[in-house]
Amino acid sequence: MALWTMILRKMAKNKWLQVNLWFGLTACVALFSSMPLYSHAIMQRTLIKELQQVQAERAVYPGYVRIGTTNSAERGDEKAEKAIANADRFAQTIPARTELAEQSSYRMRSTQKMKIYGADASEKEIKSQKTTGAFKTVDDLDRRVALVEGRMPQERDDGVFEAVVTNSFLLKVKRGLGEELIAESANEGMFRVVPVGIVETKPAADPYLPYITSEDSDGFLIPFDTFEREFTNGGKARVAELEWRYALDYEQMKLDLVDGFLTADRDIRRYFKGKLGVAEVNIPASAKVLGFQGLQSKLDVMLVSLYTPVMLMLAFYLYMAANLIIDRQKTDISVLRSRGASRLQIMTAYTVENLLMGLAALAAGPFLGVLLTKVLGASSGFLEFVQRSALEVSLSSASYRIAAIAVAAAIALVLIPAFLATRTSIVSHKQQSARMTGMSFWHKTGLDFVLVGISIYLLINFRSRQEDLKRLALDSDALRVDPLQFLMPTLFALGLGLLVLRVYPWFVRLLFWASRRWLTPALYHTLIHISRASSQYLTIKVFLVMTVATGLFSASAARTINDNMESKIRYSAGSDVTMTTRWESDAPPSTNPSYQQEANGSTTAAKRVQYMEPPFEPYRELEGLESAARVFIKDGSRYTAGKSGSSGSSTLMGIDTKAFGETAWMKDGLLDYSLNSYLNLIAENPKAVLISRSIAESAKVQPGDAIYISWDGLDPAPFTIYGIVDYWPSWNPLPSGEGADQEPPKLIVGHLNTIQNRLAVEPYEVWLKLKGGVTSQQIYDELTANKVKLTGYRDAKQELVQSKNDPFRMAINGVMTLGFSISMLICFFGFLLFWLLTLSGRTLQYGVLRAMGVPFPQLILMLISEQILTSGAAVLIGVGIGNMTSELFVPLFEMSFQTKSQAPPFQVVYRLGDYVHLYAIVGTMLAIGLLILGYRLTRIRIAQALKLGEE
Structure with a gap:
């Protein structure tokens, strides 16, 4: 009981310190628990979006399942009848096998094709009639079709089948409703059929799985029960084709169901393979789901690497907070040791204390992790947030398991200073308090040299890999970032920061030696104190250096990845929307535009196809369009x-x-001059052209030389070279094949009207630039309404959206934004914690200085100068290290892009706004910290401080 009393009293006495430590533990729990939550959530969102792409790409519902099979057995075969019944039972298990709810389903069956003619047909008409059809059925026939005319079929006892048909089939047999028809099969005899109704598709009956009558319109639709009785079980005609269709709720597809879904897909294909006949299984979602196998583990590895800098920041914060708390309590610990308390008893007390805070952090941290995950889901770029649908986040056992491990590791970390403090007696503690010039553990072990050496070694290896990729024009996976690309900069920043701080005290001593004659007493005292007690400030300086350096690197890395991916998409597209339309021509359906193959095998020039250019004015009149170009x-x-x-x-x-020039997109810096300068250069001369540098070098030509251009079946036309370009919108100057000996692509840019007049008129692309806020869907809908026949359509804006939804890119943007924000937050709390404790620990010193006659403004000047030489210097060192880290390591991200198709070339991106954000946050933090410290300094009572010193 006495132990609990002591613990609670100590926690109450140091409640502000305990709150800071609890904040660090809670942030640690939230961060670690958010890793599996975020990984699962973005993969889940991506999976659903990928499934939704099935509908856009293949025009089928994402949960669509179709199984079709022929039946090779003869009619009346009991074995085939049993196999069909077993297949029905197996098909009913498909929703359970995939673990997705059934939204709709139906079965379709049909007999073999029969010759159809009227019952009153003459012999001549019967012989000339070529119409064929089959008896067909579908589940819930009366609900799935819309009756256009007539009525639904009914049962008859005279051997005549009543059926509904499509209007096109009724026209083929040249009969009307109510007129008897004959379905004749050479093997199965004749059947009398009376069409009693005309039907068409009824989409409203089933929005997920409508029965499309136009898919197989030739035949008689009869009720399912009738078909089963007369054909499947009755054996009056062979059931030739069977089909099962399902619409499953794809939105229920979870990541943990992926393996089960793919297993179900394999089981379905294995079951129907050769079971009844030739089978066809169509599950469009399988290809998308298959791509997610193994992707989760890769994303988890990347997230760990992305979280590494933030983890180090939290570890620094926790260790610093614990160390400051223990430093404040070292006197109490040494007194307890001198009065007979064992190290085990003292460690037990601290362990219990930290366990209480750990349990409190474990209670709140996971819920904060859920909040962090939702914030990450709204990140579309570094420090950029959009209004997108919230991530589906729910706490899991994995989150709590990782959170518990994080708490245990954090408690072990914060107990290290307490364990070291129990080894100190009261005498040695007083000696250490008087001697603050000792070298830190990090510098004694040479950790700074080790970290810098490891990171430089890895950097050299990565650069070697990068040069190999460039030299051989090899390809790398699209945006598959190596985890070491985030770990290396962190190690380098930490190592270089420790290395700089190793020599920084010597710089302070040099500054003191050079200016000691002109220093005021306050500055003289500050420089003496900092040079002699440099190890006292090492933790906070490393903390600030790491915060600023990793913040700058994160900003540069995220901006570089985002900018290069977006530039690649926009450059390759050329404009916001590019499309091709159908042109009228005199070309026969099978004619090649330039040549035709003669029957005897010889090739001769054919008549050139003449195209009729459609009017271009309708494109310029589109609403929401800024410009259009041919x-x-x-x-x-x-x-x-x-x-x-x-x-x-x-x-x-x-x-x-x-x-x-008004429509195309071109990145700045790719050409020697601006794009419009080149366009103005050739604008005045219709015969002027621009050529690529590859042509200029291979043909050894320069501006002013002539060049002759043609293509198959045309005479060469003369043009004049006016300029040489390295890049041009939508043109990739890099070789498309692998290997260093590939010939580079070549480009010629000229006037369209001149090419049409001197060479030929052929179909061109239409490039559109949209006004701000206008979606490409609006343009597409307007073109459809104007009956413009599109043969090709590319939407760069939609590709940009899809790129931002890539799980790896979402992880980079989200975690870097989170890491930067958390680093700034804990840096602020760590800064305040350190300086408030330092100030309270030096109360006696400030009281003595005031008693000696040092004015209060001089004390404020001492405080400011101390902040500048410690925290301010650490921030400046962090800026320098951050810039150096970005210069060295950000170019390595070029390996994460497809090197053989990276046009425009990879470029490291720095954005002034990121620096402004960082400097504003750090500056605000220092200003608030100084104000709080100044206020605390004004509250010091000289008499109380001196009395404290006497005691």
């Missing part, structure tokens, strides 16, 4: 240039210079 692109065109008559194949691009 862009003709002809791959495989031929050129001849240079004194030696060098020739080769190239891509020819024809443009309208003014419209192209």
